[in-house]
Amino acid sequence: MEYAVRGPLVIRASEIEKELQEGVKKPFKEVIKANIGDCHAMGQVPITFIRQVLALVAYPELMDDPRFPSDVKSRARDILDGCKGGSVGSYSDSPGIELIRRHVAQYIEKRDGIHSNFSDVILCAGASEGIKSILKMLIKDIDGKRPGVMIPIPQYPLYSAALAEFNMEQIGYYLNEEQHWALDICELERAITEAKKICSPRAIVIINPGNPTGQVLTRKNIEDIIKFAHKEKLFIFADEVYQDNVYAEGSKFYSFKKVLSEMGLPYSAMELASFMSCSKGYMGECGLRGGYSEVINMDPDVKAMLFKSISAMLCPTVLGQTVMDCIANPPQPGEPSYEKYKEEKSAVLKSLAERAKMVADTFNSIEGMSCNPVQGAMYAFPQMKLPQKAIEKAKSLGQCPSVFYAFQLLENTGICIVPGAGFGQKPGTYHFRTTILPQPAKLKSMLQTLKDFHIKFMQEYK
Amino acid sequence: MEYAVRGPLVIRASEIEKELQEGVKKPFKEVIKANIGDCHAMGQVPITFIRQVLALVAYPELMDDPRFPSDVKSRARDILDGCKGGSVGSYSDSPGIELIRRHVAQYIEKRDGIHSNFSDVILCAGASEGIKSILKMLIKDIDGKRPGVMIPIPQYPLYSAALAEFNMEQIGYYLNEEQHWALDICELERAITEAKKICSPRAIVIINPGNPTGQVLTRKNIEDIIKFAHKEKLFIFADEVYQDNVYAEGSKFYSFKKVLSEMGLPYSAMELASFMSCSKGYMGECGLRGGYSEVINMDPDVKAMLFKSISAMLCPTVLGQTVMDCIANPPQPGEPSYEKYKEEKSAVLKSLAERAKMVADTFNSIEGMSCNPVQGAMYAFPQMKLPQKAIEKAKSLGQCPSVFYAFQLLENTGICIVPGAGFGQKPGTYHFRTTILPQPAKLKSMLQTLKDFHIKFMQEYK
Numbered sequence A, B: 001m002e003y004a005v006r007g008p009l010v011i012r013a014s015e016i017e018k019e020l021q022e023g024v025k026k027p028f029k030e031v032i033k034a035n036i037g038d039c040h041a042m043g044q045v046p047i048t049f050i051r052q053v054l055a056l057v058a059y060p061e062l063m064d065d066p067r068f069p070s071d072v073k074s075r076a077r078d079i080l081d082g083c084k085g086g087s088v089g090s091y092s093d094s095p096g097i098e099l100i101r102r103h104v105a106q107y108i109e110k111r112d113g114i115h116s117n118f119s120d121v122i123l124c125a126g127a128s129e130g131i132k133s134i135l136k137m138l139i140k141d142i143d144g145k146r147p148g149v150m151i152p153i154p155q156y157p158l159y160s161a162a163l164a165e166f167n168m169e170q171i172g173y174y175l176n177e178e179q180h181w182a183l184d185i186c187e188l189e190r191a192i193t194e195a196k197k198i199c200s201p202r203a204i205v206i207i208n209p210g211n212p213t214g215q216v217l218t219r220k221n222i223e224d225i226i227k228f229a230h231k232e233k234l235f236i237f238a239d240e241v242y243q244d245n246v247y248a249e250g251s252k253f254y255s256f257k258k259v260l261s262e263m264g265l266p267y268s269a270m271e272l273a274s275f276m277s278c279s280k281g282y283m284g285e286c287g288l289r290g291g292y293s294e295v296i297n298m299d300p301d302v303k304a305m306l307f308k309s310i311s312a313m314l315c316p317t318v319l320g321q322t323v324m325d326c327i328a329n330p331p332q333p334g335e336p337s338y339e340k341y342k343e344e345k346s347a348v349l350k351s352l353a354e355r356a357k358m359v360a361d362t363f364n365s366i367e368g369m370s371c372n373p374v375q376g377a378m379y380a381f382p383q384m385k386l387p388q389k390a391i392e393k394a395k396s397l398g399q400c401p402s403v404f405y406a407f408q409l410l411e412n413t414g415i416c417i418v419p420g421a422g423f424g425q426k427p428g429t430y431h432f433r434t435t436i437l438p439q440p441a442k443l444k445s446m447l448q449t450l451k452d453f454h455i456k457f458m459q460e461y462k
Helices: A008-021 A048-058 A060-064 A070-082 A098-112 A127-138 A157-165 A185-195 A219-231 A256-262 A300-311 A318-328 A338-364 A388-396 A401-413 A440-460 B008-021 B048-058 B060-064 B070-082 B098-112 B127-138 B157-165 B185-195 B219-231 B256-262 B300-311 B318-328 B338-364 B388-396 B401-413 B440-461
Strands: A121-124 A147-153 A169-174 A200-207 A235-239 A272-277 A291-296 A430-435 B121-124 B147-153 B169-174 B200-207 B235-239 B272-277 B291-296 B430-435
Touching: A008 A401, A048 A060, A048 A070, A048 A318, A048 A338, A048 B048, A060 A070, A070 A098, A070 A318, A098 A121, A098 A256, A098 A291, A098 A318, A121 A127, A121 A300, A121 A318, A127 A147, A127 A157, A127 A200, A127 A235, A127 A272, A127 A291, A127 A300, A147 A157, A147 A185, A157 A169, A169 A185, A185 A200, A185 A219, A200 A219, A219 A235, A219 A256, A235 A256, A256 A272, A291 A318, A338 A440, A388 A401, A401 A430, A401 A440, B008 B401, B048 B060, B048 B070, B048 B318, B048 B338, B060 B070, B070 B098, B070 B318, B098 B121, B098 B256, B098 B291, B098 B318, B121 B127, B121 B300, B121 B318, B127 B147, B127 B157, B127 B200, B127 B235, B127 B272, B127 B291, B127 B300, B147 B157, B147 B185, B157 B169, B169 B185, B185 B200, B185 B219, B200 B219, B219 B235, B219 B256, B235 B256, B256 B272, B291 B318, B338 B440, B388 B401, B388 B440, B401 B430, B401 B440
Parallel strands: A147 A169, A147 A200, A200 A235, A235 A272, B147 B169, B147 B200, B200 B235, B235 B272
Antiparallel strands: A121 A291, A272 A291, B121 B291, B272 B291
16 A cells, blocks of 8 residues: 555655755755645635634634624524534534534535435544445445446546555546546446456446546536446546646536536436545645535445445544535625635635646647646646666666655755656656646746756756 | 434434424324433533634634634644644644644543653544544454453443454453442453353453443442453443533442553553543533543554555544533633632532432332442433333234334333343343433423322233
């Protein structure tokens, strides 16, 4: 089990930070952690509305404070009314506070124009928890064969880690780098045909917008994936935590649920789970651990087992649930918090869009590097043509070349990115993932440093 | 997998609540949920200091508000300084914020008079998460035999649920009801000898103070258990989440770590994990999901794997970590919050002690019922001598007699308790668990109602 986003490179980055503090001389002054989608750590400012509601539910004595707007107070009061004993310190039901689940269902309904049932919504402490709890439901062998789950390559390492933990087969399908990291149905066919020799494919994971690849799938691509999943009787895991992070002109987020529902029968009866988080989007509240799963058309026995299984963990954090409520039920036009909320939200998303463009443009301006446009999410995943000498040097050290590159970059510049090997990449290709999260000025100088390093590296090993 | 504390009885209780709201006539006006240790839900008031710190870290704009004492502000500032980007919305390290881990280590050191290393402390979202993450490390078969874990009967159902999930063998040992639910070494010997025929015993779980049984183990008993565990090379899981909840005169909480350390070698080198939670004690912040594990003498490879495994879940909620910090580092004499904090804390614990006595005394005043003193924790686990006719009636319904009794109690009085079958009990004995958490007046009337019901029930089936 490996978890690259927090792997050896990140551990080394923290060591270097300590060395810098202790006065060790380095060719740089600070470590820039571009390895993880941790918005607030990189200077993104919290949304005031969310934090005000949190303060009030945590300490209701503030309810009479005039500096809190009336809509914040009414949201906080509603949440406290939904808590047993009127306290966020009491356990909620295991799938979350009913009121918040209803708000989430309304949010989904508004997003998709498709009915959503609150009893299909399960709140969780971040999407990772939700994904694992549902993946676990597929753990049973079928006809003596291990269950398999199709996941994209490159993928977010939560999936490979969870499948390893649950002893399930990982069926990698390559995303099509030449086609903006779209899903290629021929490649899905290839992957599943091969996998059927050794396992029983049960589910397919799609990350849209993509992590680490930053693509936003077209509606047509989603339709094709749904048809494929239907043919193969696969449970669809739609990891849609970046649904608010869509930047590129012409790109639009379509939820798998919306597309599948609008395709009508037999597709609209397929089993699907969609995941959302408080950690990404415009809010970036990673540390508060909020999220939800919406599970539709699930076999009733399995659903009952799922609810039983989550009950052993008691409940997701009620303050994380509170954040989810703020996202599902934000200030409305006419309410006192609305203008500020709208302003803060658009400022974050506008700046992220600019940074998305800046990152891809810079990488494409570097010789031997190419990068798909960052249509959405928070990452770029450029490809590098590494010289043979660098590849040999890496191999002599027992390292994958992308890992060797990433360590060199870190030691020489303080920039911490994640090597492509941590997500998976086509054999013979070399990538890395960087977030687009450093604030604009810092991002600009980071990209310049990276460019200079890259040129030097290429010369050294040419 | 069953999870009695949130099982069918509790689901029925919620249905009855809805029926009451809809105006259905019942022989009672409200459902009393004495099934779960959910303090705030039963009217316990949060500790002001904790909630003030929470409000400040969530919404630092309040930092200039004169209604917050200076020690609250300095705690909040320290925590924010420990957060990346100064925001609780950023991910912490997977084992938690270093500052808070250091405070926890100091808290343990002060409690035990034994050194504690912050790198042994792992913060988690409630003790359940910590327990499961460490239990998972023992999952590997040994010499072709499944690993087994000794757990008390009666036990807290988290353990049986987790062992079932991990496909590990549950080795039940009976607590000695005649000896205040102490652990009987002969019984441990019997249980492990039998278990060795089918599995490879790896660990022993001890819940002290006991849940559902309310005992506080003597130091002598703890020493004997440690010797037994040493002889059998067992990893010790010390579930010590009720360490603040000790009521009975003469009872005192000794941590397993303290006793084992003071026993010296070879015992002081044994592998042990101890668990603590924000959900119990005097704070009762169940919904905020805070807790810690302290893991000592763990095999370094296993420890490395443990840290890797928790990293895939990113981090425990930073606001839950904040609560843990408040508990580990409470107001000190001379600080502005001290008097109020001390007052609130003692009031909760004093009232719980009175209720512990009231509950056990009442049960012992009922013919055919007997109850050990509630020395600690938050529960009583009385034994009932059920008449043969009731036992037969239950069996004719396919129910365990304790479950039949609990359903009858619920339908006739609205009181929701958990049948002994949910925790395990010696064959032929019948128990239930009730919390001592309803506020004093309500608890008194609940006990009277329960007594009346019991007398009627006994007459009906005599």
